[in-house]
Amino acid sequence: MPDPHAALPFSAAVHPDARPAARLTWDSREAGPDVAFVALPGETMHGNRFVDSALAAGAPFVLTDLDVPRAVRVPDAWAALKAWAQAERAxxxxxxxxxxxxxxxxxxxxxxxxxxxxxxxxxxxxxxxxxxxxxxxxxxxxxxxxxxxxxxxxxxxxxxxxxxxxxxxxxxxxxxxxxxxxxxxxxxxxxxxxxxxxxxxxxxxxxxxxxxxxxxxxxxxxxxxxxxxxxxxxxxxxxxxxxxxxxxxxxxxxxxxxxxxxxxxxxxxxxxxxxxxSEVSVPGGRYRVHAGRFTVIDDAYNASPVAVSAALAALTGMPGRRISVLGRMLELGGTERELHAQVGQEARAKADLTYGVGAFAAELGERAFATVPELTAALLGEVRDGDVVLIKASRGISWTPEQRAQAGVGLDVVVDALLQLRDRVQLRDSASADGSGN
Structure with a gap:
């Protein structure tokens, strides 16, 4: 438990009202009665702008160079945090x-x-x-x-x-x-x-x-x-x-x-x-298999050529009609078109039906779509019982939903749409089987 009143590996002025926390965060939105806030410099703004909101949320202390209530006041918050981390790691x-x-x-x-x-x-x-x-x-x-x-x-x-x-x-x-x-x-x-x-x-x-x-x-x-x-x-x-x-x-x-x-x-x-x-559960978007009338492989958290290749190799071991749904892979530099084409060629060899979306849709799949909504609509009309659908693309984590939809990244929305369709079909069939359907 991070305790600002314990011996610290850096010089700090600790406010008397500062108290131990269960954990730390650099995101002020996560600050709360058990979560202290570290005010770090960011690419566009400094965490000091959010110190007041963290304190209002009840943060036990804030690591900052500001003179505020419950402050652990230091000249450089990142240097202090790093020194603290190294001391605890030791x-x-x-x-x-x-x-x-x-x-x-x-x-x-x-x-x-x-x-x-x-x-x-x-x-x-x-x-x-x-x-x-x-x-x-x-x-x-x-x-x-x-x-x-x-x-x-x-x-x-x-x-x-x-x-x-x-x-x-x-x-x-x-x-x-x-x-x-x-x-x-x-x-x-x-x-x-x-x-x-x-x-x-x-x-x-x-x-x-x-x-x-x-x-x-x-x-x-x-x-x-x-x-x-x-x-x-x-x-x-x-x-x-x-x-x-x-x-x-x-x-x-x-x-x-x-x-x-x-x-x-x-x-x-x-x-x-x-x-x-045998009990490991990985976070959503990292090769999570959703079995049912048709199977959805949610691998949409992120993508690179080597990761897509591994996912396609796993798809080949699945029975039924295999469908790959691939979106743009980000941060590939000047060779990105060539790398997308190589991935698309592998997809065509390993899947029965290939979809692509975004800037390199045609390279990634035989069925190419400019935007995620267009792709989703087409896919929902195509998928049928026994299919296995692999979803994989980069996230564009800092992008807006509209930017992701246009660029062909962040395909978690496609996963959600497929699962909703599958569950609606299952629910309708269950209702028909027990006589409660219309």
């Missing part, structure tokens, strides 16, 4: 850092389950990581931290902040190319997490890091055995332990191998770790 004996061009969140969820560890929530920015370390750094158990980058030099900053004992790279592919420029830069930047540490790389990333221990299936150092993927999920063995992952595919199974490897190295009971893995 109290923990085992921290796992995970990065990669795809699969970070999935690997984090499965590694944390196997280790029975505290883990990062959805956000993986430096402020989010710092707040997490202040909250959980002193925990007795291990920590699992997702470390995402989108610019040169950022991984070195994250490693300095997190100081992981184990560094993991899940996969390598074109992502954030507008800032990172090339695959070579991505490999080098991601690889900073491996330098001087216990390093592990996923099977897809292994060729980029010769000599680093690899995990997954096939020709890797730490391999799961007898992988079988069905519409019901994935099954394999590791070190003689059987593992069942409901509604999972190969990507999730590889993440589970990582988790079991880390659990074995930590001396944990592997059967108990495997049982925890």
């Amino acid at each position: 109290k923990n004996r085992r921290v796992i850092g995970i990065t990669g061009s795809a699969g970070k969140t999935t690997a984090k969820a499965y590694a944390a389950a196997a280790l029975d560890a505290h883990f990062m929530p959805v956000f993986n920015t430096q402020p989010a990581i710092a707040c997490f370390l202040v909250e959980f750094g002193a925990s007795a158990g291990p920590l699992v931290i997702e470390m995402g980058i989108d610019r040169l030099g950022e991984m070195a900053e994250l490693v300095e902040l997190v100081r992981p004992d184990v560094g993991v790279v899940t996969a390598i592919g074109p992502a954030h190319l507008e800032q990172l420029s090339s695959i070579e830069n991505i490999v080098r930047e991601k690889g900073v997490i491996l330098a001087g540490l216990r390093g592990l790389v996923g099977a897809q990333a292994a060729p980029f890091y010769p000599g680093v221990e690899s995990y997954g299936f096939g020709d890797v150092k730490h391999a799961g055995q007898d992988l079988e993927v069905t519409p019901q999920g994935a099954h394999f063995t590791f070190d003689g332990i059987e593992v069942h992952l409901p509604l999972a595919a190969r990507v999730q199974a590889e993440a589970a191998v990582l988790g079991l490897l880390l659990a074995r190295e930590a001396g944990l009971d592997l059967a108990e770790a495997a049982a925890r893995l």
Whole structure:
């Protein structure tokens, strides 16, 4: 519990009314009686503009350079937060850092389950990581931290902040190319997490890091055995332990191998770790399978070429008519049209029916639509019993709903529309079956 009256690793003037908090946030909208606010500089405005609203919401304290009630007053809020995070992290004996061009969140969820560890929530920015370390750094158990980058030099900053004992790279592919420029830069930047540490790389990333221990299936150092993927999920063995992952595919199974490897190295009971893995639930939009009259694979949280390729590979293992619905992948730089075309070619080879939407709709699918509403209307008129529909695109997280609709990103709305259609059909059929329909 972050306590402003405890010994702090930085000089601060602590207001007498400041009190301990359950957690920290840099988003004033999340501030409340148990959530303290850190006023950090942003791209367009400073968090100091929202200190009053955080205090009005009941924040136990605010970390700021302003002289206000319940202030932990410091010259530089970010420097203070970082120092606090590093001091708390130093109290923990085992921290796992995970990065990669795809699969970070999935690997984090499965590694944390196997280790029975505290883990990062959805956000993986430096402020989010710092707040997490202040909250959980002193925990007795291990920590699992997702470390995402989108610019040169950022991984070195994250490693300095997190100081992981184990560094993991899940996969390598074109992502954030507008800032990172090339695959070579991505490999080098991601690889900073491996330098001087216990390093592990996923099977897809292994060729980029010769000599680093690899995990997954096939020709890797730490391999799961007898992988079988069905519409019901994935099954394999590791070190003689059987593992069942409901509604999972190969990507999730590889993440589970990582988790079991880390659990074995930590001396944990592997059967108990495997049982925890079978109960993992990833956040919405990350390969979440919704089964029913037709199946919807919600993988719409984000997209890069390597992530879309993995999702399409999982789609091929599904029975029924396979439909891919793909939207624009952001931050691919000058090669974006070529990369979209390559993904679309793979989709045509692996799906029975392909849809594309947005700027590169024709590259992504045989049925191309300019906007998300147009796509949604067409798809709802096409889908039928037994179909399996994969939805994947980038989010455009800072965009308005109108911008997302026009650009062909943020396809979570398509997922929602499909599920509503499916549920209406199921409800209508159930009503007819029991005689209550008209």
